[in-house]
Amino acid sequence: MNSMKVGLLGFGVVGSGTWEVLKNNAEEIARRAGKKIEIVSIADKDVNKVKSRLSAYDLNNISVLNDAYSLINDPNIDIVIELIGGDTVPLELILKSIENGKHIVTANKALLAKHGNKIFSTAHKKGVMVLFEAAVAGGIPIIKAIREGLTANKIEWIAGIINGTTNFILSEMKNTGMNFEIVLAKAKELGYAELDPTFDIEGIDAAHKITLLSSIAFGIPIQFDKTYIEGISKLSQIDINYAEQLGYRLKLIAITKKRDKGIEIRVHPTLIPENCLLANVEGAMNAVLVQSDAVGPTMYYGQGAGSFPTASAIIADLVDVTRSYKVDPHYRVPYLAFQPNSLSDYRILHIDDVITSYYLRITTIDKPGVLSDISKILTDFNISVKSMVQKSSNKEITDIVFLTHDAIEKDIKNAISKIEILSFVKNKITCIRVEKLV
Template identity: 60%
Template structure:
């Protein structure tokens, strides 16, 4: 059968991996797809690099726009990243009737609605398995595998850099800044790690998963984002003592009033499988009303794991590229005219449990005041831990775990607790999910 022609935009880590895997497993992939999948053209500013990766027989260009308009190209693989030229190229490719495969979570989380609408109108597919959790087929699982379910919530470790840092902080008892340096030296964190450590990357991925799980538009601007840069080693240790681990989770939960969509460091019970996902690995836990909890685990980044997802999309698109659009899976799992208007709730309205650390003077009555304030906000206490003060020390830490409450009630309680004379400095507040 006639090969399918792929134009590859960007020959960096994932582009190189895609090349390598397509070539190494050419026979196996063709046996599955029913026809050869060939990268015929590569566009990259660095033509020398492109030549060294692509070898002979592949057309090279530094003009990516010539690829997305090339009538010989069936599918465009966008691996440039970012919201700028990548957006223009994807829109241009769609306009020219090309199917698009992309790993660009930032682009889709921010401009996905526009891109999917254009693709829908033109009758082409935009596939993005590689945009979330690298090689784990989580988009396919959510969009197709769990299609019988009303998805209730999902929670994912979807950023390998931060999970590596948190694992190291716990294992070695080291502070954030030190572990970050180690992660950079080992190649687990980039020179500018802002998007990872501030939670932005995880928020892009959580945004996409929420849309597919609940059938709502992509709304990155409404996603609550809190990174791990302020996390202290002391809290990781206290959490451990109470039977919890701290993970940066992307959480999406459906409630009657709307959807919670948030990324933040989260205490989770240490005995849960997902709490034991260590190092740079990713995992997503999904709760459906029929299936119950399912978990998907694997490498969330890297050349070949991400290429695995890119190529799986290429096989899917190859299979369906001449099929009627009605035979295809909708971009956001739900038919385009069936997208829900359920709003994303502001963080004030989120319902969760909390971990509080108070630095207090070691004298009678403090605990009575604190617990009274929590009770006044209808916040009930699940567990408490008071550190034995050192010899001669006048102050100590009190750790409180609460049951479920609404975030604004917790904010009100914390403001009152911080105004107590016996409480020094700010209250450390972390969210806790029992999953």
């Protein structure tokens, strides 16, 4: 029985982890897959770094190259793992690999969120697989769960904590009472945040991932440019405290939801009830909650990043390729869960058309009439208030916090503009979306 021959592009944290897990667990993996899966070639710009990790045996059996193209042009290689990151170079390499008839396994969510449609249609024509379990929520088999485990269902919505950096920061802010900047510095120290943390803290990474989940949940082309994105860098401790008093936790939640008029895809700080399971996902852990019509809610929890957890997902994809590469492509699991000729053209809704509940913190001068003036504006925009908190204070300035019932985002925005110009309202209003979940 021949082995599956794998070429690895990129020997960083995840690449070297993949090599190590494949080696450590080779026997178990072969007993499951029915044949050996072996890395026969590694391409990395730092050839010496790679060689220094490999054993004498490995060096005899693995070609270490600094030219990615000689790897993807090697006719002996069945599967190419792309772990370079970024989107220009990998796109070229993946398209060329597909042209060469290689199956692709990648963890590159940024690439798929931007160029996934092109990659999948090219792969479809060529009859090769492109698997990306590692691109969303690291080691949690969430792509598999949605594409294969929930096939009986109309999926209604997905809500996930799918960025470990931001969840770590928000957990720390809550648990220590420290400010965003201090906690971010700590996250960098501990390796939970990168030196340039923009992609994580501004929600872009989570947006890449929820865009992919939305496509496989609803059978729509990937539309990253229509995903609404808001990060956590402007959040303040005061809102975490109010949230806690009201029985909520503040999390960066990525959501996609099917409504009659279209599909919402959005990432933003969100208050969720403290007794729901997602609220208790702490630190750098990830979790994805999927609401479907037949099975109801299901949740998937685990490590969303890191060398070995991500390797776990990549290797699961290698095993899937090993199990399916001889199959008539029509019978394989479709790239986006639905057959390529069966994708839908549901509209992606603008953030102004989103319907959810809201937390509004309004800083005002503490004097009679304030509440009735604000309430009148809310009523004018059909916003109904679920609860309200005003701390009695001896200061001249006070915070009033409203939790609304479901409302349309543009009504909330318009109401906020009107309220902010009231003479007694100080500062900008803090507005945070609230999701009930389950």
